[in-house]
Structure formats: structure tokens, C-alpha cells
Amino acid sequence: MPYLRSQPPGFVFLAHPRDVKDLYNVRGSSVVAQHSSSEEEFRDKMLTMPPTITGEITFGFDVLRGEFLAVLCLPDTILYSRGREQIDLAVQVAHSRGARVLGLGALTAPATRGGLTLVPKLPRGMTVTTGNAYTAAVARRNVIEASEATGMGDSATVAVVGCTGSVGVAASRLLDREGFRLVLIGRSQTRVRKELADIVPRARVSGTIGDVGQADIILLLTGDPSAYVTPDLVKPGAVVLDLAHPLNIQHEDYPSFRQRDVRVAQGGLARIPGYHLTTDLRLPDRHSALACLAETYLFAKEGITEHSVGHASADFAVQMEAVAARHGVSPRPLDLDMNARAAR
Known part of the structure; x- marks a missing residue:
């Protein structure tokens, strides 16, 4: 499968399933479903799994690529102790994959106080962004x-x-x-x-x-x-x-x-040249990227090494908008x- 390539990804984007439908996008879910007598049993089994790479993110012929990493906690648990523990594990998975940039999607940012609680634990050489700045600009x-x-x-x-x-x-x-x-x-x-x-x-x-x-x-x-x-x-x-x-x-x-x-x-959606994600996020179309994911891409593309955590500033949002324009990234029309x- 493409997301098991040996070449390190430039970034890993971290998110969590929003509902049971998203659990079916996780690698191995079909086997779990076959051995579950109900959707409730399927959900409970899936939510015991560790953080899992569920997709690859590519950009046409660009050598830069990313990976989509799922923390298997639903919104009602991601903000609590198990969610925070799983996010900590996910950071280690991202590091083991060789990623230089870690992006926080959905509620993984609030669960870590906008990434602030992660910074002291980050492996050397890894940069974290919440994606909040470019999202504000969009x-x-x-x-x-x-x-x-x-x-x-x-x-x-x-x-x-x-x-x-x-x-x-x-x-x-x-x-x-x-x-x-x-x-x-x-x-x-x-x-x-x-x-x-x-x-x-x-x-x-x-x-x-x-x-x-x-x-x-x-x-x-x-x-x-x-x-x-x-x-x-x-x-x-x-x-x-x-x-x-x-x-x-x-x-x-x-x-x-x-x-x-x-x-x-x-x-809050963006267009990135050549963007393709193998995981279906149920967005309006498969060419749309979350603005926070777009910022993660821009950090890796631009080589930004300063963390973007906590509340984004309006001035940094303007800076990220300029970086986006330089790399052909733009807000998706409504x-x-x-x-x-x-x-x-």
C-alpha cells in the first residue's frame, strides 16, 4: 500500500474519527467489521487500537508527501486522559516515520492546549503546527x-x-x-x-x-x-x-x-496544487484540503522550524497567507x- 513507503514523509497530519463512519477508513477495519456482531461492537473494538497511519498525501509530481495519522478516539473522549495519552503515542509514531512536521487536526489541538503541552515532549528536529493561522486567514x-x-x-x-x-x-x-x-x-x-x-x-x-x-x-x-x-x-x-x-x-x-x-x-477549506489524500474525509470534493492540513504542508514545503502553537495571531495569519500564495495554495471557493x- 502506498502509505507504507519506506521514504520518510515530510509531514504527518494528526486527526481523529469524527464518528463511526470515519472508523471504516482505518486500515484493518474491514477485518474488524467481519468479526463484529454489531456496529457497537465494531466501534468498541476499533477504539482500542493504537494510533494508525490511514492514508498518504501526495502533491502531483512533488517529492514532498505526507501521511495521515488517526488517533482512534471519538470527539467525546479525545479531550480526556485517554485521548491525550493516544496523542502522545501518535507523536512517537510520527517520529518513527521520520516526519519533520506534525500537524494537529480537529480536536487534537484543543486536547493539547493548542499544542502547548506537546512542545516539551517533541522529539528533536520535529516542528508542530495547529494550522490555526492559515485557517483564520481562510x-x-x-x-x-x-x-x-x-x-x-x-x-x-x-x-x-x-x-x-x-x-x-x-x-x-x-x-x-x-x-x-x-x-x-x-x-x-x-x-x-x-x-x-x-x-x-x-x-x-x-x-x-x-x-x-x-x-x-x-x-x-x-x-x-x-x-x-x-x-x-x-x-x-x-x-x-x-x-x-x-x-x-x-x-x-x-x-x-x-x-x-x-x-x-x-x-475553512483550501486548494493545494496536485493534492491527493487516499483517506476520504467526506469533504465537498476530493480536491479540497482542510486549511489546517494546508498549513502543515506549507510548514514542510517552506522549511519552517518554529512551532505554531496556542492562539494564532492575526499577523502570523497574514504571513501564512503570503506563504500560501507563494506555493499556489488558495482558499477553496464556497x-x-x-x-x-x-x-x-
């Missing part, structure tokens, strides 16, 4: 694209849900620089005012998810159950951009939003279906 581009497509421009009011998170802080500052009116939504208003004190005077601060109803564009940066967005919370004509991992809004729920004249699109209302 989030800004997604919002600008949505505002232009709806004709609102920078007069749009943007709700940032998860504004104090590792992507949210940088994304909020970038959007403020663009001149958007912001509704900053976090679990703690006190923390919002502390983390984003420089832009709070120009924004509305909220600790209630219901305040997304004030916005023309809603940027979802958290999949926390307390922040789930439902159609009744959003005003007709609004656009919802889901960058959460796991997703805040499931694709099967999109029609119920459309019934209220609300468009929903998955954001699937907004702006003509949906006219068609009805």
Missing part, C-alpha cells in the same frame, strides 16, 4: 466571499461563534481590520472582553448562541454542543459558514436551513448556491 476570505456574493460588502454584520478559540481570536481581528461589524459570541463574556479587548469597543459581545440572529453572516468556529446553530436561530437571507471540526451543522440538515432562505456552506431563492 475564514476571513470565506466571509469576504460571502459578503460580496450577497451584495452586502463590508456593511455586513458578522457573528463569530467561538471568538475566543485558537482560530477565533485571529479571525475576529482580521475581520475587524476589514471593517465588518462584529457580534463576538463566546461562552464567557468576561473572556471575550479580555482576549479581544482591542476590538471589543467596536463590537457587540454575547455569551448566547441566540444572538446569531443579529448577523448577516455567521462564522462557526466551534462544534461545542452548547453552540449548535439551528434554523430557527438564523434570520432569513443570512449565510452560515461552518468551519468547525467536527461540523457544527450536519450536511443532511442543510435543507431545513434553505427552507428559511438561509444558505449554509462548509468553509458552495453558496446564491441562486437557490431565485430558482424557487
Whole structure:
């Protein structure tokens, strides 16, 4: 199989299954399924497995390649002790594969405090990135694209849900620089005012998810159950951009939003020249890469050796955007279906 090559990968991207469907992408899952009497038994068996290389990432004829490494914990356990232990094991697997760069995907970043708890344990010569900086830059581009497509421009009011998170802080500052009116939504208003004190005077601060109803564009940066967005919370004509991992809004729920004249699109995706991943991440198409994975690629391609952990800064997001442009990496256009209302 291609992901068992002896040539060391330039990077390893670390993630975890979002649900049972993702477990079927893990090498050996078909054998486990054959010897399981139920899906529950299959799930339980799979979740006892150690971190596993599940795919290879290539870029056309580029000699640089990466590997996709799965920590077999679901979202409800990855943030706890077993999840952290498995992430520590995954770092050793990545090191044994010879990777120079380790990228943290989905909840592996929050589980390690944005990579901060990993830095003291990293093997010599390995660099870690959360991918938060380029994700913040892509989030800004997604919002600008949505505002232009709806004709609102920078007069749009943007709700940032998860504004104090590792992507949210940088994304909020970038959007403020663009001149958007912001509704900053976090679990703690006190923390919002502390983390984003420089832009709070120009924004509305909220600790209630219901305040997304004030916005023309809603940027979802958290999949926390307390922040789930439902159609009744959003005003007709609004656009919802889901960058959460796991997703805040499931694709099967999109029609119920459309019934209220609300468009929903998955954001936070990038195009990388020649990109191919042998693992199906159930993204809109197989040529789309997660922005955090794109940043991992850029670290390896550019030879960046300084860790990018914790909260990303807006300035570093701008730097990563320039690095991306230099290597032909760009945000994936949104699937907004702006003509949906006219068609009805």
C-alpha cells in the first residue's frame, strides 16, 4: 500500500474519527467489521487500537508527501486522559516515520492546549503546527466571499461563534481590520472582553448562541454542543459558514436551513496544487484540503522550524497567507448556491 513507503514523509497530519463512519477508513477495519456482531461492537473494538497511519498525501509530481495519522478516539473522549495519552503515542509514531512536521487536526489541538503541552515532549528536529493561522486567514476570505456574493460588502454584520478559540481570536481581528461589524459570541463574556479587548469597543459581545440572529453572516468556529446553530436561530437571507471540526451543522440538515432562505456552506477549506489524500474525509470534493492540513504542508514545503502553537495571531495569519500564495495554495471557493431563492 502506498502509505507504507519506506521514504520518510515530510509531514504527518494528526486527526481523529469524527464518528463511526470515519472508523471504516482505518486500515484493518474491514477485518474488524467481519468479526463484529454489531456496529457497537465494531466501534468498541476499533477504539482500542493504537494510533494508525490511514492514508498518504501526495502533491502531483512533488517529492514532498505526507501521511495521515488517526488517533482512534471519538470527539467525546479525545479531550480526556485517554485521548491525550493516544496523542502522545501518535507523536512517537510520527517520529518513527521520520516526519519533520506534525500537524494537529480537529480536536487534537484543543486536547493539547493548542499544542502547548506537546512542545516539551517533541522529539528533536520535529516542528508542530495547529494550522490555526492559515485557517483564520481562510475564514476571513470565506466571509469576504460571502459578503460580496450577497451584495452586502463590508456593511455586513458578522457573528463569530467561538471568538475566543485558537482560530477565533485571529479571525475576529482580521475581520475587524476589514471593517465588518462584529457580534463576538463566546461562552464567557468576561473572556471575550479580555482576549479581544482591542476590538471589543467596536463590537457587540454575547455569551448566547441566540444572538446569531443579529448577523448577516455567521462564522462557526466551534462544534461545542452548547453552540449548535439551528434554523430557527438564523434570520432569513443570512449565510452560515461552518468551519468547525467536527461540523457544527450536519450536511443532511442543510435543507431545513434553505427552507428559511438561509444558505449554509462548509468553509475553512483550501486548494493545494496536485493534492491527493487516499483517506476520504467526506469533504465537498476530493480536491479540497482542510486549511489546517494546508498549513502543515506549507510548514514542510517552506522549511519552517518554529512551532505554531496556542492562539494564532492575526499577523502570523497574514504571513501564512503570503506563504500560501507563494506555493499556489488558495482558499477553496464556497458552495453558496446564491441562486437557490431565485430558482424557487
